[in-house]
Amino acid sequence: MSHEPATLEPGFRGVTADWSADKQAFPVPWGKAMMWIFLLSDTFIFSCFLTSYMNVRMSTTDPWPNTAEVFALTVAGHHIPLLLIAIMTMVLITSSGTMAMAVNFGYRRDRKRTAQLMFATAALGLCFVGMQAFEWTKLIVDEGVRPWGNPMGAAQFGSSFFMITGFHGMHVTGGVIYLSVVAWRVLSGFYDRKGTYETVEVAGLYWHFVDLVWVFIFAFFYLW
Amino acid sequence: MAFVAIADRDHEHALHDPQSFIRKYIWSQDHKVIAVQYALVAISIGLVALTMSVLMRLQLGFPDTFNIIAPQEYYQYITMHGMIMVIYLLTALFLGGFGNYLIPLMLGARDMVFPYLNMLSFWFYLLAVLVLVAGFFVPGGPTGAGWTLYPPQAVLPGTPGATWGIICMLASLAIFIVAFTMGGLNYVTTVLQARCRGMTFMRMPLSVWGIFMASILGLLAFPALFVSAIMMALDSLIGTSFFMPAVASMGEKTVHTGGSPLLFQHLFWFFGHPEVYIVALPAFGIVSDLLSTHARRNIFGYRMMVWAILAIGCLSFVVWAHHMYVSGMNPYFGFFFATTTLIIAVPTAIKVYNWVLTIWRGDVHLTVPMLFAIGFIFTFINGGLTGLFLGNVTVDVPLSGTYFVVAHFHMVMGVSPILVVFGAIYHWYPKITGRMFDEALGKFHFWMTFLGAYAIFLPMHYMGILGVPRRYYGYSDAIQFIPPSVHEANEWISISAMIVAATQLVFLYNLIHSYFKGPVADPNPWRATTLEWQTPQTPPKHGNWGKDLPEVHRWAYDYSVPGAPEDFIPQNVPHSDKTPVGREHGVPT
Numbered sequence: 156m157s158h159e160p161a162t163l164e165p166g167f168r169g170v171t172a173d174w175s176a177d178k179q180a181f182p183v184p185w186g187k188a189m190m191w192i193f194l195l196s197d198t199f200i201f202s203c204f205l206t207s208y209m210n211v212r213m214s215t216t217d218p219w220p221n222t223a224e225v226f227a228l229t230v231a232g233h234h235i236p237l238l239l240i241a242i243m244t245m246v247l248i249t250s251s252g253t254m255a256m257a258v259n260f261g262y263r264r265d266r267k268r269t270a271q272l273m274f275a276t277a278a279l280g281l282c283f284v285g286m287q288a289f290e291w292t293k294l295i296v297d298e299g300v301r302p303w304g305n306p307m308g309a310a311q312f313g314s315s316f317f318m319i320t321g322f323h324g325m326h327v328t329g330g331v332i333y334l335s336v337v338a339w340r341v342l343s344g345f346y347d348r349k350g351t352y353e354t355v356e357v358a359g360l361y362w363h364f365v366d367l368v369w370v371f372i373f374a375f376f377y378l379w
Numbered sequence: 380m381a382f383v384a385i386a387d388r389d390h391e392h393a394l395h396d397p398q399s400f401i402r403k404y405i406w407s408q409d410h411k412v413i414a415v416q417y418a419l420v421a422i423s424i425g426l427v428a429l430t431m432s433v434l435m436r437l438q439l440g441f442p443d444t445f446n447i448i449a450p451q452e453y454y455q456y457i458t459m460h461g462m463i464m465v466i467y468l469l470t471a472l473f474l475g476g477f478g479n480y481l482i483p484l485m486l487g488a489r490d491m492v493f494p495y496l497n498m499l500s501f502w503f504y505l506l507a508v509l510v511l512v513a514g515f516f517v518p519g520g521p522t523g524a525g526w527t528l529y530p531p532q533a534v535l536p537g538t539p540g541a542t543w544g545i546i547c548m549l550a551s552l553a554i555f556i557v558a559f560t561m562g563g564l565n566y567v568t569t570v571l572q573a574r575c576r577g578m579t580f581m582r583m584p585l586s587v588w589g590i591f592m593a594s595i596l597g598l599l600a601f602p603a604l605f606v607s608a609i610m611m612a613l614d615s616l617i618g619t620s621f622f623m624p625a626v627a628s629m630g631e632k633t634v635h636t637g638g639s640p641l642l643f644q645h646l647f648w649f650f651g652h653p654e655v656y657i658v659a660l661p662a663f664g665i666v667s668d669l670l671s672t673h674a675r676r677n678i679f680g681y682r683m684m685v686w687a688i689l690a691i692g693c694l695s696f697v698v699w700a701h702h703m704y705v706s707g708m709n710p711y712f713g714f715f716f717a718t719t720t721l722i723i724a725v726p727t728a729i730k731v732y733n734w735v736l737t738i739w740r741g742d743v744h745l746t747v748p749m750l751f752a753i754g755f756i757f758t759f760i761n762g763g764l765t766g767l768f769l770g771n772v773t774v775d776v777p778l779s780g781t782y783f784v785v786a787h788f789h790m791v792m793g794v795s796p797i798l799v800v801f802g803a804i805y806h807w808y809p810k811i812t813g814r815m816f817d818e819a820l821g822k823f824h825f826w827m828t829f830l831g832a833y834a835i836f837l838p839m840h841y842m843g844i845l846g847v848p849r850r851y852y853g854y855s856d857a858i859q860f861i862p863p864s865v866h867e868a869n870e871w872i873s874i875s876a877m878i879v880a881a882t883q884l885v886f887l888y889n890l891i892h893s894y895f896k897g898p899v900a901d902p903n904p905w906r907a908t909t910l911e912w913q914t915p916q917t918p919p920k921h922g923n924w925g926k927d928l929p930e931v932h933r934w935a936y937d938y939s940v941p942g943a944p945e946d947f948i949p950q951n952v953p954h955s956d957k958t959p960v961g962r963e964h965g966v967p968t
């Protein structure tokens with residue numbers, strides 16, 4: 156929302172006022188409220204995935220492969236650990252930036268810019284998924300990693316890796332489709348007719364969430 | 380531009396009636412139709428589970444006589460019976476059924492906030508049920524892993540349905556969770572954002588509070604089941620080892636190595652314990668409203684009741700491992716989880732006291748819904764007390780795995796919520812169908828079910844204390860510690876179970892017959908205060924409220940207010956000389 160509703164009081168008093176009010180607890184559109192709740196639920200899904208991964212990593216008796224080694228690339232004769240992942244992370248974080256800008260232009264009802272930036276965000280997301288596909292291929296074909304086993308150590312390494320990055324990748328792919336649809340509607344003037352660009356913001360929430368989850372996967376899976 | 384709450388908008392949101400039969404009753408986005416759809420599917424699949432329990436009882440009561448169930452099939456029966464009852468009947472009926480029906484009506488909304496998503500929720504639920512039923516017909520039959528689906532046995536050959544059956548079960552659960560999420564997001568957002576004018580949180584009927592909190596629990600607990608279903612499916616299908624340790628099966632080493640079966644138990648119960656409250660909290664809320672309405676008394680300690688619902692909801696996430704005292708987890712965990720379990724008993728006990736105090740010296744009308752509500756208090760206290768036994772590690776260790784556990788959970792999450800379901804169906808039947816049910820048949824149904832439930836489950840406490848193990852197909856005389864009295868008890872239980880099951884046919888007859896032939900119901904036959912009874916039409920039309928949304932002026936419990944013209948003041952009646960302020964938040968009159 157570009158302007159805060161006039162009745163909103165700041166701080167704790169504002170919170171109590173909202174919660175003891177009738178009609179609605181938050182001065183936000185339904186779609187946004189629902190997206191927040193959905194993301195909370197999704198947070199629990201990813202938390203379960205990550206805790207399970209940590210659990211099996213600790214319970215397995217085989218040694219855990221060295222992630223810095225496994226995820227290294229050799230570029231021009233140099234062996235650089237985690238190179239691809241670093242680029243992927245950069246791409247995704249950049250896409251969060253373009254998304255934030257899109258939301259900002261959405262506030263101003265700048266149809267063209269909003270759509271352009273959203274398409275850019277979707278393109279960066281697609282780029283991320285592409286690199287992920289490259290990473291998976293390299294792991295499967297070159298290193299012989301399979302979900303049920305790998306030559307480097309504990310079988311759970313591959314299982315967790317494919318499951319968690321796969322599930323996250325599906326979120327990104329879904330997001331790319333979602334963003335493209337919304338961007339297309341922005342461009343076609345659908346939201347101008349509707350009188351509100353809130354859907355852009357809602358899509359933005361989802362996208363930032365997917366990025367944030369990646370940061371955790373990055374930290375817990377690749378860096379640990 | 381600030382966002383405008385629905386109650387402050389013009390009639391842009393007044394919905395137009397769909398005309399064709401399909402849009403109206405099948406592919407419908409109306410929360411009331413979706414509610415009935417949910418309820419009908421849930422009751423149908425529940426009848427399957429009921430039939431299975433009768434067949435199991437035939438086996439247990441009269442071994443070697445009927446031979447309908449083969450020994451290895453018995454596991455499949457308990458598994459499907461338990462899972463259907465807990466998830467596909469009770470969860471779906473309380474949230475998809477009553478949640479859908481009551482939330483918009485009780486809050487003065489026209490519908491859920493996203494009706495299309497709500498409709499999809501039902502169709503996904505139906506799909507989940509179909510996949511579950513498909514499990515009966517795949518090679519090897521449905522899974523026999525127990526409703527807890529513990530690995531390693533759930534996916535090892537030797538357990539019935541370890542190849543196809545378990546996959547059907549996991550797929551069905553995953554689809555169910557997707558369906559629930561679509562519905563649950565709607566329920567929560569509607570409660571938060573789409574109440575009518577004057578409807579503050581602290582004026583919401585407790586039914587809505589219970590369903591609201593249960594939906595939140597569902598959104599946060601089902602993820603754990605979802606994740607474990609994915610991991611178990613991977614273990615089973617492509618040979619990963621999340622849950623599977625290195626084991627030998629059928630004399631051969633399996634492909635698995637190094638997984639953690641205990642991890643599954645933690646994930647399962649992180650879902651499983653809140654699940655108990657997903658079923659119990661709506662029952663708590665609804666029973667509060669039934670008691671208050673039919674005793675013509677305001678609910679005792681409304682605020683306390685709300686806080687108790689919230690406290691139970693939060694605490695239910697930190698008690699899960701009381702199901703795992705014998706799992707081999709770190710014994711210090713047992714200490715922690717026993718403590719939290721006893722703490723959660725406090726708000727629960729408060730609720731029970733408040734229910735009793737609500738009807739104490741009330742003008743109790745022993746209507747059919749009221750009978751069921753009072754019956755609930757009895758069975759719930761019973762189940763709650765045995766829960767205190769099982770919550771303590773040292774007492775639980777000898778009792779776990781016996782019929783004491785079966786008696787406990789049937790009392791607390793089987794019989795008690797089912798009684799509320801019956802009471803609620805009778806209570807809202809006149810509003811949903813516009814017809815009145817047959818009172819005499821209803822009372823017959825109550826007494827047979829209530830007494831029958833005790834006839835079935837009370838002896839199981841005794842059997843459990845003797846150490847009779849659960850999930851057994853039969854108890855031959857070779858098991859020496861089982862005295863003959865247990866066999867007699869088993870016969871008695873089985874006969875009672877059959878009578879109770881047959882009584883449910885009377886209930887179904889009553890519902891179906893009254894729908895066509897029952898007398899036309901009064902719009903507010905119980906003289907209740909809540910909004911759903913104040914709709915312009917009965918049954919309410921699409922959009923619920925005609926042209927204008929209702930406006931709420933008081934809480935939901937203004938019964939027997941001194942000086943009022945009648946013994947109830949509906950929530951949408953303004954304060955005036957004729958209608959006193961009432962007792963909202965203990966304001967004396």
Ligand code: HEM
Binds near residue numbers: 432464792
């Ligand atoms: C007339 C009503 C019912 C009868 C006669 C009945 C009977 C049974 C029987 C015989 C078992 C197997 C016990 C064993 O061998 O260990 C069982 C298990 C179970 N029942 Fe019921 N039941 C009834 C209603 C319900 C309801 C309403 C629920 C809803 C929560 C329920 C939930 C369960 C569960 C969760 C199990 C455990 C399954 C397992 O061990 O994996 N039952 N019931």
Ligand SMILES: [Cu+2]
Binds near residue numbers: 651652655701702
């Ligand atoms: Cu529990």
